[in-house]
Every structure is written in structure tokens, then in C-alpha cells.
Amino acid sequence: MAPLMRTRHFRKDDAILCHGDKADNLWVVVSGWLKLTRQTPDGKETIIGLCTDGDILGEAALFAHAQYPYHAEVLGAEATVVVLPADVVRNLVKEDSSFSASIMHLLNERMFQAQLKLEHMSTMSAAQRLGCFLLRLCHSQEHGSRELDIPVEKHILAAFLGMKPETLSRSQQQLKEAGVVVKGQHIVINNITALRQYVCNSCSESGACDAEADDE
Amino acid sequence: MAPLMRTRHFRKDDAILCHGDKADNLWVVVSGWLKLTRQTPDGKETIIGLCTDGDILGEAALFAHAQYPYHAEVLGAEATVVVLPADVVRNLVKEDSSFSASIMHLLNERMFQAQLKLEHMSTMSAAQRLGCFLLRLCHSQEHGSRELDIPVEKHILAAFLGMKPETLSRSQQQLKEAGVVVKGQHIVINNITALRQYVCNSCSESGACDAEADDE
Numbered sequence: 243m244a245p246l247m248r249t250r251h252f253r254k255d256d257a258i259l260c261h262g263d264k265a266d267n268l269w270v271v272v273s274g275w276l277k278l279t280r281q282t283p284d285g286k287e288t289i290i291g292l293c294t295d296g297d298i299l300g301e302a303a304l305f306a307h308a309q310y311p312y313h314a315e316v317l318g319a320e321a322t323v324v325v326l327p328a329d330v331v332r333n334l335v336k337e338d339s340s341f342s343a344s345i346m347h348l349l350n351e352r353m354f355q356a357q358l359k360l361e362h363m364s365t366m367s368a369a370q371r372l373g374c375f376l377l378r379l380c381h382s383q384e385h386g387s388r389e390l391d392i393p394v395e396k397h398i399l400a401a402f403l404g405m406k407p408e409t410l411s412r413s414q415q416q417l418k419e420a421g422v423v424v425k426g427q428h429i430v431i432n433n434i435t436a437l438r439q440y441v442c443n444s445c446s447e448s449g450a451c452d453a454e455a456d457d458e
Numbered sequence: 459m460a461p462l463m464r465t466r467h468f469r470k471d472d473a474i475l476c477h478g479d480k481a482d483n484l485w486v487v488v489s490g491w492l493k494l495t496r497q498t499p500d501g502k503e504t505i506i507g508l509c510t511d512g513d514i515l516g517e518a519a520l521f522a523h524a525q526y527p528y529h530a531e532v533l534g535a536e537a538t539v540v541v542l543p544a545d546v547v548r549n550l551v552k553e554d555s556s557f558s559a560s561i562m563h564l565l566n567e568r569m570f571q572a573q574l575k576l577e578h579m580s581t582m583s584a585a586q587r588l589g590c591f592l593l594r595l596c597h598s599q600e601h602g603s604r605e606l607d608i609p610v611e612k613h614i615l616a617a618f619l620g621m622k623p624e625t626l627s628r629s630q631q632q633l634k635e636a637g638v639v640v641k642g643q644h645i646v647i648n649n650i651t652a653l654r655q656y657v658c659n660s661c662s663e664s665g666a667c668d669a670e671a672d673d674e
Contacts, residue, residue, distance in 0.1 A: 261662075280577060280662035288577045288662065301569075304562060311570060335559065342558045343551065346520060349565035353517075354527060356572035361496060361504045363579055364620055404580055446477075446496035446504060 246330055252321045258299075258314040265302035265310050267325045271295055274321025275393055277402075278312045289402040292317075292394060294379070301352070303328035304335060304345060318393030358447060366444045368405045369416035373441035375403060376422065378451075380434055390429045462546055468537045474515075474530040481518035481526050483541045487511055490537025491609055494528045505618040508533075508610060510595070517568070519544035520551060520561060534609030574663060582660045584621045585632035589657040591619060592638065594667075596650055606645045 278291035302308035335342045380388050400410040414424045420440035421432035442449035494507035518524035551558045596604050616626040630640045636656035637648035658665035
């Protein structure tokens with residue numbers, strides 16, 4: 243009998259799944275960073291997601307005959323991912339109503355986050371959008387300081403945040419006043435409360451976005 | 459016994475549901491136009507959705523103890539909406555695995571559309587984004603012409619599309635070359651195929667987005 247789930251290791255630039263391939267598996271990131279991209283017919287690459295610990299990808303596997311709607315590739319040195327076969331997931335959805343309720347919660351949460359990111363394009367400055375991205379990596383931590391390592395090249399992070407690389411550099415400078423110090427890919431947030439004040443006042447969730455995610 | 463669903467009529471500017479209220483119902487728009495908005499603490503209003511025939515709102519009702527994450531208000535003269543009580547919907551989800559599969563499909567589709575709109579902010583021109591909005595109102599019609607009445611004021615449509623009102627005016631001018639004629643709130647698309655060519659070449663779905671929605 244095939245195991246229910248298995249762990250797989252990948253190295254920098256490995257493709258984990260490809261846009262248009264049959265969605266055979268649901269994936270959960272254990273460690274490392276992935277870039278989710280899509281390509282337009284006129285040749286533009288768009289970065290629709292940056293995933294790390296705890297993020298789920300390949301939700302298309304929940305549905306029969308579905309294809310992955312993006313390409314996923316490893317950033318940084320390596321990544322570890324847990325793989326769940328689509329048929330196992332789909333059977334669970336069919337037979338376990340509490341599992342399917344969790345999945346609905348997850349999908350609703352993802353939709354909400356995408357809508358929120360869209361909102362931020364008009365309500366937030368570039369520096370606030372960078373701050374929001376950093377706060378999400380702090381998960382539910384509301385106070386104190388935090389150090390983060392983000393092995394994502396500047397032009398990729400800028401594209402994901404919907405800004406030019408030079409705007410990202412300027413935003414990093416501006417975040418100093420909220421106590422954020424950027425040294426290459428190492429980031430120190432000296433005071434999460436101060437960063438929240440700087441960022442969340444321009445968001446209709448006013449900092450309650452993590453609370454909803456934690457409800458799941 | 460309370461009826462499973464009922465039809466309600468609203469007039470211009472009526473609030474159908476309020477941000478933060480307990481999500482007691484799921485709503486389906488039968489006719490008319492609604493504006494979905496959210497407010498940031500620093501006083502900016504963002505328009506996160508424009509809904510019309512067939513659109514669903516209040517998905518929060520799928521989840522116990524959830525609140526509506528936006529405010530919904532009638533645009534244009536009137537709107538008709540079907541209301542489904544949350545407990546009916548949640549029971550169906552629990553007891554009918556094919557119903558819950560449809561809901562998952564719907565949530566996944568909504569997430570996908572929000573991500574696509576985010577993508578378009580960086581891959582499409584303002585005129586293409588307006589064209590994409592018009593094509594969605596044509597649903598699965600792929601050829602021929604179409605007339606649309608959109609009772610949405612210019613500043614609201616512009617805000618929803620993430621552009622300034624003057625950019626929207628310029629975009630309407632630019633769409634003339636793709637055969638789109640705008641006269642106030644009445645819009646004539648002379649050639650849907652030509653508009654698709656103008657728009658969908660800059661989208662990673664290359665016009666297949668409707669196909670996915672129709673799969674549901």
C-alpha cells in the first residue's frame with residue numbers, strides 16, 4: 243500500500259510543480275522558500291506567491307481533473323515539502339465532513355488574503371506593503387522583536403510586492419523609522435508593536451488578519 | 459417552518475449587509491448591481507467587489523461564528539437578491555458531500571480570480587484591465603457583439619479597477635481601437651473576439667478563465 247504522505251527534499255531552482263500539469267498532489271512546505279509564478283502569452287512572468295514553512299500549495303488537487311495553476315520553484319539553498327496524493331485528499335474530503343470544513347476554511351482564508359493584498363495596492367504605501375509582508379512572517383507574535391532570514395532576491399521580492407526594485411530599497415530605508423533593520427537577506431524587527439502601528443492603520447483588517455488565520 | 463430561501467428587493471444605496479455583522483445568510487444576486495466595500499482605520503474606503511446577476515456574497519455564512527468581511531450596498535435603481543439562512547447552508551455542507559464539493563470549487567474559483575486580478579495589476583495596462591472587466595460580464599460568450607448597461611459611477615468603477623477616474627476615461631478612449639464604444643453607462647462591444655485579443659494576451663490564463671468558471 244502506498245504511504246499516505248511522504249517528505250521530499252529539493253535544491254535551489256528545482257521545479258516542484260509545473261503550471262498546467264495534472265494536479266496529482268497537495269503540498270505542504272516544511273522548510274525553505276518557494277516562488278510561485280505564472281507566464282503570460284506576451285512573455286511576462288508574474289510572481290503570484292512566495293511560500294515558506296506551513297504554507298500549502300497545489301489546492302487544485304482537491305478537484306478531479308484539475309491542473310496546477312502555477313509553477314513552483316525553490317529559492318534559497320533547499321526546501322523540504324510534505325506530499326499528499328490527490329486521491330487520498332479527495333477521499334478525506336468526501337468522507338470526513340470536519341476535514342472538508344477545514345479545507346473550506348483554508349480556501350476562504352486564501353481568498354480573503356488575496357483580496358486583502360489587492361486592497362493594499364490602493365490603501366498602503368510601498369513601505370507599508372513591505373511591512374505587512376514582514377509581519378505575516380511573524381505569524382501571531384504581537385510584541386517584542388524578531389529576526390528573519392528571507393533568501394529571496396531583491397527583484398523577486400519587489401515583483402511579488404508589486405513594486406520596482408528601487409522602490410523596495412527606498413521602502414527598506416523608510417521602515418527604519420519603524421525599527422526595521424535590513425542587512426541583505428537578514429532582517430531585524432526591533433519592535434513588532436511599532437511596525438504594526440506603522441502598517442495596520444492603513445488596512446481594513448487593522449491587524450486582525452492573523453487572528454482569523456489562527457481560527458482555522 | 460421557515461422557508462429555505464426567500465427573495466428580497468432593495469433600492470439604491472440600501473445596505474444589504476454590514477462589515478462586522480454576524481454572517482447569518484448567504485446571498486445570491488438575481489438582478490442589479492452591488493458595491494462591496496471596506497474601510498481602513500485611517501479613513502480610506504476600498505471597493506473590493508462589484509457584484510451582479512449570479513454573483514454570491516456572504517461566504518462567511520459557511521462558517522460558524524463568522525462575520526461579514528465587507529459592507530454591501532446597492533448601486534443603480536434597485537437590486538433583487540436571494541437569501542439563504544446560514545444554518546441551512548451549513549447543514550447542507552455537513553450532510554451533502556457533493557454540495558460541499560461545489561462550495562469548495564466556488565471558494566477556489568474566487569481565490570483564483572482574486573489572484574488573477576492581482577496579477578493583472580502588473581501585467582496589464584489600465585485599458586486592458588477595463589477590457590477584462592467587460593469580458594467577464596459577457597460570461598462565456600466568445601464571439602459576436604454585446605451591449606451592457608453598467609449603473610456604476612465612474613469614480614467607483616475606477617477605484618474598483620485600481621485606477622484614477624482620468625485613467626479610466628483614457629482607457630475607454632483606448633478601447634475604441636478594440637471596438638468598444640462607451641456612452642455613459644451603456645457600453646457596446648462590437649467584436650468580443652477582437653477585445654479578447656486586445657486583453658487576454660497579457661494574462662497568464664490567456665482567456666481560459668471563463669472556461670474554469672463554467673466547470674463548476
